[in-house]
Amino acid sequence: xxxxxxxxxxxxxxxxxxxxELVLSMGPQHPSTHGVLRLVLELDGExxxxxxxxxxxxxxxxxxxxxxxxxxxxxxxxxxxDYIVSMANNVGYVLAVERLFGIEAPPRAKYxxxxxxxxxxxxxxxxxIATHALDxxxxxxxLYSFREREWLxxxxxxxxxARLTTSYPRIGGVRNDVTEEFLDSLYEFxxxxxxxxxxYETLIDQNRIWLQRTKGIGVISAEEAxxxxxxxxxxxxxxxxxxxxxxxxxxxxxxxxxxxxxxKNGDVYDRYKVRMQEMRQSNRIIKxxxxxxxxxxxxxxxxxxxxxxxxxxxxxxxxSLIHQFVLITKGPIAAPEGEIYSAIEAPKGELGFxxxxxxxxxxxxxxxxxxxxxxxSVLPRLCEGHLVADVIANIGTIDIxxxxxxx
Amino acid sequence: MRLKELIQKVLxxxxxxxxxxxxxxxxxxxxxxxxxxxxxxxxxxFRGLHALxxxxxxxxxxxxxxxxxxxxxxxxxxxxxxxxxxxxKIVERYEIEVLRCVYCALCxxxxxxxxxxxxxxxxYANYSRDDFYMTKxxxxxxxxxxxxxxxxxxxxxxxxHPLENDFREYEGQPIFDPERYKRRKGKIRDxxxxxxxxNGNGRRQ
Numbered sequence: 001x002x003x004x005x006x007x008x009x010x011x012x013x014x015x016x017x018x019x020x021e022l023v024l025s026m027g028p029q030h031p032s033t034h035g036v037l038r039l040v041l042e043l044d045g046e047x048x049x050x051x052x053x054x055x056x057x058x059x060x061x062x063x064x065x066x067x068x069x070x071x072x073x074x075x076x077x078x079x080x081x082d083y084i085v086s087m088a089n090n091v092g093y094v095l096a097v098e099r100l101f102g103i104e105a106p107p108r109a110k111y112x113x114x115x116x117x118x119x120x121x122x123x124x125x126x127x128x129i130a131t132h133a134l135d136x137x138x139x140x141x142x143l144y145s146f147r148e149r150e151w152l153x154x155x156x157x158x159x160x161x162a163r164l165t166t167s168y169p170r171i172g173g174v175r176n177d178v179t180e181e182f183l184d185s186l187y188e189f190x191x192x193x194x195x196x197x198x199x200y201e202t203l204i205d206q207n208r209i210w211l212q213r214t215k216g217i218g219v220i221s222a223e224e225a226x227x228x229x230x231x232x233x234x235x236x237x238x239x240x241x242x243x244x245x246x247x248x249x250x251x252x253x254x255x256x257x258x259x260x261x262x263x264k265n266g267d268v269y270d271r272y273k274v275r276m277q278e279m280r281q282s283n284r285i286i287k288x289x290x291x292x293x294x295x296x297x298x299x300x301x302x303x304x305x306x307x308x309x310x311x312x313x314x315x316x317x318x319x320s321l322i323h324q325f326v327l328i329t330k331g332p333i334a335a336p337e338g339e340i341y342s343a344i345e346a347p348k349g350e351l352g353f354x355x356x357x358x359x360x361x362x363x364x365x366x367x368x369x370x371x372x373x374x375x376x377s378v379l380p381r382l383c384e385g386h387l388v389a390d391v392i393a394n395i396g397t398i399d400i401x402x403x404x405x406x407x
Numbered sequence: 408m409r410l411k412e413l414i415q416k417v418l419x420x421x422x423x424x425x426x427x428x429x430x431x432x433x434x435x436x437x438x439x440x441x442x443x444x445x446x447x448x449x450x451x452x453f454r455g456l457h458a459l460x461x462x463x464x465x466x467x468x469x470x471x472x473x474x475x476x477x478x479x480x481x482x483x484x485x486x487x488x489x490x491x492x493x494x495x496k497i498v499e500r501y502e503i504e505v506l507r508c509v510y511c512a513l514c515x516x517x518x519x520x521x522x523x524x525x526x527x528x529x530x531y532a533n534y535s536r537d538d539f540y541m542t543k544x545x546x547x548x549x550x551x552x553x554x555x556x557x558x559x560x561x562x563x564x565x566x567x568h569p570l571e572n573d574f575r576e577y578e579g580q581p582i583f584d585p586e587r588y589k590r591r592k593g594k595i596r597d598x599x600x601x602x603x604x605x606n607g608n609g610r611r612q
Contacts, residue, residue, distance in 0.1 A: 069480065070478075072478070072513070073478060073480050073513070074480075075480075075511070075513075076480045076509055076511040076513070077480065079509075079511075140425070140429055143438065143439070146438075147438045150438070154450075157449070157450050157453060158450050158452075160452075161450075161452040161453045161454040161512065161525070161566070162453075162454050162510060165509065165510065165511070167511045167512070167513075170569070173573065175516075175568050175569070176566070176568055176569075176570070176573070177570075177572065177573065177580065177581070178581060179581055180581040180587075182581075183581060183582070183583050184583075184587070184588050184591055184592075187583065187588055188588075188592060199428060202424050202425055202428050203425045203428060203429075204425075205421075206415075206421035206424075207421055207422065207425060208416070208421070208422075290583045291583055293582055293583060294582070295576055295577075295580045295582055296576045296580075297572075297573060297574050297575055297576060298573045299569055299573040299574050301574045301575060307569070308516065308517075308568075308569055309569075310569050310570060310571040310573065310574055311519075311521075311567045311568065311569065311570065311571075312570070312571045313571070314519045315519060315520070315521075321519055324474070324517070324519055325472075325474065325519075328474050328477055328478045328517045329474070329477045
């Protein structure tokens with residue numbers, strides 16, 4: 001500003017003031033960017049002219065780290081992808097490794113995994129509705145949904161000893177069996193939960209401020225959403241009924257029935273609706289799984305080359321002890337060579353693991369297809385031409401977690 | 408339909424409904440916890456501070472095989488061994504950098520001698536980094552503090568993994584039983600005897 005000469009100023013006054021676009025760097029510490037997302041916004045008044053997302057502030061090199069870890073050892077890394085629904089990531093990773101090895105978990109383990117990944121979906125969506133509503137200005141919903149989330153997290157703690165970084169599933173099954181208390185308490189949760197969803201909807205569903213902040217904002221058509229590679233609720237909000245649980249069923253999903261809710265307009269409100277319906281469907285899935293869960297082993301009994309032997313045997317049998325040592329220090333014995341892509345429907349979208357194996361106990365290359373990264377790339381498309389306040393609504397609606405985005 | 412919408416809009420029906428729900432919460436128990444005063448007991452099997460198990464004679468169960476160090480994803484366990492007078496292995500130093508630990512409990516799973524455990528203790532904030540560098544003595548002390556007696560035995564019986572039962576079917580496995588659920592509905596307690604259930608009125612006690 002200071003280097004404007006007097007002559008230029010006079011010129012300006014004669015021809016009218018020249019205006020420049022304001023460059024605003026939003027984040028990486030902004031509370032409503034849900035982590036360390038940085039958006040560089042070029043503003044013309046209150047309108048966003050250009051929006052550039054910068055990612056990578058939470059880059060930890062997960063893919064590279066996996067390369068020098070055994071398959072079991074890399075499991076805790078998957079906790080830290082989408083750290084609010086780590087159970088779903090665990091299931092995705094374990095499933096990919098199982099498909100690579102050609103082993104299958106027993107039915108009971110499949111049911112347990114389905115239950116926990118749906119619980120993760122619920123806890124993820126509950127956190128999403130809490131923060132999304134908080135960003136837009138509906139502050140009341142926050143503690144309502146955290147109340148239910150606490151119940152779920154307590155159940156996680158009861159099940160595996162940790163609330164967030166669960167590391168619960170194992171290659172070939174799950175770490176430990178569920179308890180009676182877990183089943184009964186979760187069943188009570190499923191009976192109670194639909195009423196709780198109605199409570200959230202009482203608070204925001206018809207609220208005129210909520211409607212004005214969400215309807216017609218961040219519209220993306222079905223065709224465009226597919227072209228951007230969107231998945232999960234963001235894609236379904238535009239009316240595309242794509243769901244990995246239906247298209248390539250894994251675990252116990254083929255044995256339970258549920259619907260895939262879709263939206264119509266592809267705006268923020270529709271995506272909100274889709275997620276609320278999804279919570280109801282998740283609830284249904286959990287209920288069915290609890291009712292149908294059979295008795296049986298929770299670890300694949302016929303895969304001693306990939307699963308750790310039972311501890312009792314390790315302490316009494318030489319062969320199992322040797323197995324334990326080899327499996328832990330060198331990784332799975334006789335892992336097949338080859339590559340595999342395996343995807344699950346994580347709460348945020350399609351979470352894919354592409355593993356290349358060279359026959360050793362460690363993955364040669366592990367590539368992650370994380371929904372948050374793809375969804376972050378669509379932000380400019382959603383924000384440009386709209387008001388600066390809608391940027392917040394758009395970040396909330398695509399529901400990104402930067403741990404997964406930057407990996 | 409049009410008229411109904413108009414009436415709803417003029418009379419602020421949806422806002423009033425929301426307000427009614429919010430105000431009704433004034434008369435229920437709070438769901439939040441006054442943390443430093445009101446502490447939460449971690450559930451059994453919680454993955455908290457580390458401890459090294461003792462044998463009945465008071466020595467450490469650890470034999471220094473190093474499997475825990477091999478499986479540790481954050482590489483925070485260091486085991487140093489030497490040779491004793493009768494050519495036996497002696498664990499000279501066993502150290503855990505607690506600040507680097509990710510609490511995945513893979514070391515507990517890997518240990519073939521049930522020598523390492525994660526206790527339920529989770530409040531160990533301190534002023535210097537040295538306090539988080541756990542030596543063998545400190546770890547054994549943790550065992551005495553948080554795991555001594557029955558609790559330690561229970562811990563390994565219930566949470567050593569994988570169990571033999573995980574690989575085969577057996578009779579007493581818990582499945583959902585509508586009868587049992589009906590009996591216990593609303594009063595399901597967890598192992599520590601506290602309610603595992605929340606309702607609209609907050610924590611039941």
